[in-house]
Amino acid sequence: MEIPGKEFYNRLDIDSVLSSVEDAGFSVSGHCLALNSLENRVYDVGLEEGGRLVVKFYRPGRWSLNQILEEHSFLKELEEGEIPVITPIQLENGNTIRETKGIYYTIWPLQKGRLVEELDEQNLAQIGRLLARIHNIGSSKATNHRIEYNLKNFGKEPLRFLKEKEFLPSHLWKRYEEAANRIFQSYLNFSKEMPFHRIHGDCHKGNLIQTSNGLCFIDFDDFVTGPAVQDFWMLLPFGDHRSEYEREIFLEGYREFREFKSSWFDLVEPLRGLRYIHYSAWIAKRWEDPSFPNAFPHFGTEEYWEKETRDLENLGSDLPVSTEEDSRNSYARTEESELTNKDFFWDME
Structure with a gap:
């Protein structure tokens, strides 16, 4: 239609x-x-x-x-x-x-301003406070029309689209689907009883600018009802001990205004997996738009899908199971190397 x-x-x-x-x-x-x-x-x-x-x-x-x-x-x-x-x-x-x-x-x-290239100790705490205040207002009432960040909208539907439209090479589909299903199960396990409320939805450094009056969040086009950690994981560093230190600075600022349980970080890796799947489907759904083939010349190639499948498998194999003890220890097991925006947006150079 x-x-x-x-x-x-x-x-x-x-x-x-x-x-x-x-x-x-x-x-x-x-x-x-x-x-x-x-x-x-x-x-x-x-x-x-x-x-x-x-x-x-x-x-x-x-x-x-x-x-x-x-x-x-x-x-x-x-x-x-x-x-x-x-x-x-x-x-x-x-x-x-x-x-x-x-x-x-x-x-x-x-609004004039410049992109925030690096997050230092001062602006990490400030961003934490600002996001907590955004989430306080976000949790003050429900939405009537915006979608929810759930498995159907950001996992199963994008996967179904890729399958029905046969974007993946046939010999890679089984591997890709199995890795996706592992991520889906992990998301279900760790999102149970986690509070959902209005959030920015696409909170990364590209949507944060430094103005003459201070930091400013922009582009709420992807705003949804979802878990608070969705607004953290693309913004904060993950990987080494320095990253842990910087996250603690951010959380100190956030917790001045709003509760955040450290166990909620268990959802980061499943969210990262959903991002891979949803992002590929997002490009695929817009492929008839003339600007997309120009912006993503490698999309749809054998090399592209081989890398996407391998990355999804590697991520899925590292995802923790849902026992109480593993939930407490899982976050440390996934911190093997520092992750950046390039890990979440494959086309970034």
């Missing part, structure tokens, strides 16, 4: 972007720069009277109107709680979303 707005989205041009901003009530200068975003189309647009805005076109078929509105509502709650985030500009009648040719779009203030 064809998704409304998909063809227009894939062919979105500068004239359409500028016209959309003008239709929202702004006079544009003609400056329009595409920003680095694959999931959505995001542009830096200049205004006639000076200054710039950011306009974001949501990928058709990904989020419903109500799901996008819930993202905006969550951001507003965080802003009112004096947490540094960026909220969309309210347009006519207080609306934050407009539509053009089947595509939802929003307009945001341009």
